Amino acid sequence: MNILMILTSHDKLGNTGDKTGFWLEEFAAPYYVMKDAGAQVTLASPKGGEPPLDPKSNDEAFQTTATRRFYDDPEAQKDLAHTRKLGAVDFKKYDAVFYPGGHGPLWDLAESRTNRELLAFFDINNRPIGAVCHAPGIFRHVTGRGGKALVHGRKVTGFTNGEEEAVGLSDIVPFLVEDMLIDKGALYSKTDDWAPYTVIDGNLVTGQNPASSERTAGALMAQLTARQAA
Template identity: 60%
Template sequence: MKVLMVVTSHDKLGETGEKTGFWLEEFAAPYYVFRDAGAKVTIASPKGGMPPVDPKSNLPDSETEATHRFKADQAAQDDLAHSIRLREVSVNDYDAIFLPGGHGPLWDLAADPDAIALVAAFAKADKPIGAVCHAPAALGDVRGKDDDFLVRGKRVTGFTNAEEEAVGLTDVVPFLLEDRLKERGAQFRHGDNWAPYVEVDGKLVTGQNPASSAPAAEALLRLLTPR
């Protein structure tokens, strides 16, 4: 199994002067779900090189078993530091794609032509696509096999309006993810704030929030290794 993980290259939290990026738990937990299952994981980002980690995801309150494991894993850190550029990636080289969240994807992956084209290529190849928390933003402008929005009519989830309000960033983000997906015709569903929640519709897997990152990766893995 070959899994491509795509993380954001965007590090500015709007006009706040604060930093953002990808959420470490949402990268680390899926990374080890795939690795422990024997998959080869390749990391890519729009700009390549070391993607920005949201500093808040490095705080003690945000640490998990997976993030501790990552911080002690030099090989994994080297993999991340040398992410390849999206424009150098071919769908033909991978069995599935998974996108970790963090607020960064709202600014780059949601609008990046290479990201949109790559996710569309996975959809048209009928290969599994996974995204968690804010990363379903990368699905918004993707067109599927019928050239309609990929998410139209699909059951999806992601970081909710209520969760965005709870972290105080409703007026900072360029758009609210829940609203964007609904505008594209998705059947947006969710669980309680911060509780694990995953939707699987065909080959599309989405997770609501950081707590959903490992369950979403496990759901994607089941699509790759059906019993």
């Protein structure tokens, strides 16, 4: 099982002067779900190298078993510090792709032509696509089968308007994930703010928020395992 995990390279939170990037839990928990299942995980980002960490996700209040494991794992830290440049990755050789969230993807991965081509390829070839929290924003400009939006008519979730309002960034982000998915014709659903929630529709596996990262990665791995056994 070869999995490509794609992280953001964007570190500016709009015009606030604050930093953003990827959310640590949303990387660490899926990374270990995949590694513990025996998968080969390749990390990539638009610019390559070490992707920016949202500094808020490093606060003690947001640490979990997975994030603490990461900080005790020199090999994982080395992997993260040397992500491959997305444009140089032969994405066709991977069995699945997974996107951690954080606000960064709303600026770069959502607008990346390379990423749009990758997603269209994975979808038309029915390879699992996982995205958690803000990462479903990557579907913003992706065309799927029949010329419609890739998420049109498909069940998905992602960071809610209420969650964005709670962190005070509704007027800072370039778009609201929930609104965008609905505007694209997705069958968007959600649970209570901050509660774990994962939605599976065919090869699309999406999670609502950081609390959903582990189960979202687990659902993606279940698809791969089932395909291997078939």
